[in-house]
Amino acid sequence: MEVEDKLLSYFGVKNHKELTEYIKNNPTDKKVLMLKELLMEWGVDIDNKKNQ
Amino acid sequence: MTTKKINSLYELFNCSSKEELYLLVKEKNKKVQSLLNYIDYAKGDIGNKNAKINSPEALGKYVISTDLPKDNTATIIFANAKLQPLLLDRVKMNKKEDIINAIKRGLEAGATNTFLAIDSTAVIERDKKKIKEMLDTIDLKVVDIVHYNNYDKSLYSEKGDEKIYLTDENFDLYTDEHNLMNYSKKKEYTDFSRYYAKEKIKNLNILKDINDVKKILKIGYQHNVQEYFGFIAYNKDNNIIKIDELSKGGVNASIVDPRIFLRELMLIENIKGVAFYHNHPSGNPKPSDQDLNVTKMLTNVLENFNIEYFDHFIIGMENVFSFSDEVFGFESKNFKYQEICLSREKVEKHYLNKQAEKTPFQEYEQVKLSKEYGDDWELEP
Numbered sequence: 001m002e003v004e005d006k007l008l009s010y011f012g013v014k015n016h017k018e019l020t021e022y023i024k025n026n027p028t029d030k031k032v033l034m035l036k037e038l039l040m041e042w043g044v045d046i047d048n049k050k051n052q
Numbered sequence: 053m054t055t056k057k058i059n060s061l062y063e064l065f066n067c068s069s070k071e072e073l074y075l076l077v078k079e080k081n082k083k084v085q086s087l088l089n090y091i092d093y094a095k096g097d098i099g100n101k102n103a104k105i106n107s108p109e110a111l112g113k114y115v116i117s118t119d120l121p122k123d124n125t126a127t128i129i130f131a132n133a134k135l136q137p138l139l140l141d142r143v144k145m146n147k148k149e150d151i152i153n154a155i156k157r158g159l160e161a162g163a164t165n166t167f168l169a170i171d172s173t174a175v176i177e178r179d180k181k182k183i184k185e186m187l188d189t190i191d192l193k194v195v196d197i198v199h200y201n202n203y204d205k206s207l208y209s210e211k212g213d214e215k216i217y218l219t220d221e222n223f224d225l226y227t228d229e230h231n232l233m234n235y236s237k238k239k240e241y242t243d244f245s246r247y248y249a250k251e252k253i254k255n256l257n258i259l260k261d262i263n264d265v266k267k268i269l270k271i272g273y274q275h276n277v278q279e280y281f282g283f284i285a286y287n288k289d290n291n292i293i294k295i296d297e298l299s300k301g302g303v304n305a306s307i308v309d310p311r312i313f314l315r316e317l318m319l320i321e322n323i324k325g326v327a328f329y330h331n332h333p334s335g336n337p338k339p340s341d342q343d344l345n346v347t348k349m350l351t352n353v354l355e356n357f358n359i360e361y362f363d364h365f366i367i368g369m370e371n372v373f374s375f376s377d378e379v380f381g382f383e384s385k386n387f388k389y390q391e392i393c394l395s396r397e398k399v400e401k402h403y404l405n406k407q408a409e410k411t412p413f414q415e416y417e418q419v420k421l422s423k424e425y426g427d428d429w430e431l432e433p
Contacts, residue, residue: 003153005160007086010064015130015138015161016093034061034070038087041074044094 020046080119085142092118092127093140104135108209111167111198115207120200121171126183128154130163135195138163145170145179151186158192166192172199172208245272246280250295258327258362259290259389265327266365266372273331273367281308281330286362287322290386294320308346310353317359325360325386329367337368339379347375347382360385363393 011031013019023046026032039046058064062073065084076084077091096103096114105111114129114137121127124146130139139161143150158166166187170180184194196211249272253265265284273280282297298313317323328350330343339347343366351361362384366373376384377393384390 003156005086005089005157006064007090010058010061015163016090016140017132017136017138019090020094031061038061038074038077039091039094042077042091044091046094 088119089140089142093137096137096140102136105129105131105137105167105195106135108196108198108211111196111209112207114167115169115198115200118169120202121169122202123171123174124176124179125171126175126180127169128158128187129167129169130158130161130192131165131167131195132162133164135165143183145175145183151183155186155190155192159190163192165195167195168197170197170199172201173203175199245275246297248272253284253295254292256292257290258284258286258292258325259386262389262392265292266374269329269365269367270372273329274335274369276331277333279330279333281328283313283317284327284329284362285317285320285323286325286327288324290324293322308350310349313350314353314357318357323359325362326354327362327365329365331367335369337366337371337373339366339373339375344379344382351382355385362386362389 008014008016008019011019011022013022023032023036036046060070062068062070065073065076065087067073067076073084077087080088096117105114111129115121115127118127118140124144125142126145128141128143129137130141131137139158141154141157143154145151168180168183180197184197187194196209199208199210200206201208249268252268256265258265278300280297280300282295284292285294286292296316298316299308317326328347332338343364347364350364354361363374363376364382365375374393375382376390384393
């Protein structure tokens with residue numbers, strides 16, 4: 001893997017925590033929708049609040 | 053040169069379709085490693101932006117929700133100071149370049165702490181030691197290392213010194229309640245004592261309660277193994293309005309950056325003056341030449357911005373050293389305080405020494421000698 005994290009650069013965030021927040025704060029963003037769809041495929045529901 | 057605009061996630065990973073991307077993810081292809089890492093991160097962090105890995109149990113729960121470490125691939129969880137996971141990365145433990153790149157990403161993410169998850173059945177002790185050493189060297193403190201044993205499906209936390217067994221069915225945790233511990237409880241006492249000191253001091257009056265301020269500073273910082281440099285700001289009534297640390301690790305002109313501390317001070321409403329403090333991990337509060345230079349630099353900067361210089365305290369194991377009280381040439385600009393500090397005898401010595409053109413440090417040494425052995429002792433030139 002290169003030094004730069006491709007996914008983080010694509011979303012313009014510094015880390016995974018920020019990416020999660022970005023996803024939650026921009027539910028209608030096209031990029032977010034695509035990522036959420038992929039995550040759902042792997043059983044990750046980012047909007048699931050059960051762990052809160 | 054033209055830059056191709058990326059319109060979709062699959063294009064980002066050079067795939068021609070969504071299906072192709074999904075296939076790469078399914079195969080855990082290295083080309084989509086950043087995506088795989090995020091999927092794993094999100095599995096352990098769903099819906100909870102304040103999730104913390106603050107105990108071996110929490111680490112265990114986090115690790116089992118991810119792809120468990122296999123062979124010589126380790127998982128590094130980069131976390132912030134609050135132990136909230138920021139980034140998950142994977143490295144081949146015997147590949148130095150892999151580790152360096154992951155460290156760069158961790159630093160970029162703003163991490164200060166790390167957790168490692170390794171496959172205990174495959175890992176070589178030397179590799180583990182090496183990666184820990186690299187992370188520690190760059191101040192990405194390794195809080196805990198969890199070993200996954202693929203044979204008995206257990207996780208072992210080095211810090212907690214406990215084994216956590218996983219059931220095959222649902223990966224529920226089986227732990228001995230009595231063995232559970234909290235990293236924050238195990239964190240050095242000094243973190244708490246510094247917090248305590250700051251909380252206590254912020255309600256005091258820097259003039260009336262100066263003895264308490266010094267006493268509390270000693271309690272808060274005397275045992276710290278690192279140097280912390282902080283300030284205490286007060287208003288026109290000498291009530292303390294803010295106490296904070298500016299830097300840690302050392303005291304010199306480059307670390308105590310006047311631009312940074314001025315920015316901090318200028319943002320404090322109703323600030324009249326400021327006292328500085330730092331601790332000496334050696335326990336000896338005697339100021340070094342560097343301390344004198346830094347204090348001189350800070351007092352000059354304050355003067356330019358009309359902020360009153362109160363004092364600079366050095367916290368040792370037994371005593372708190374006061375520049376205003378003990379070093380000529382560094383008297384407080386708060387005259388009421390300086391009256392308390394300077395005895396008549398010292399004032400006289402001050403003028404005598406000024407005539408002799410001694411450096412403040414020599415003057416300090418001379419006063420110390422006089423205190424201990426009487427006035428007949430003279431400092432060697």
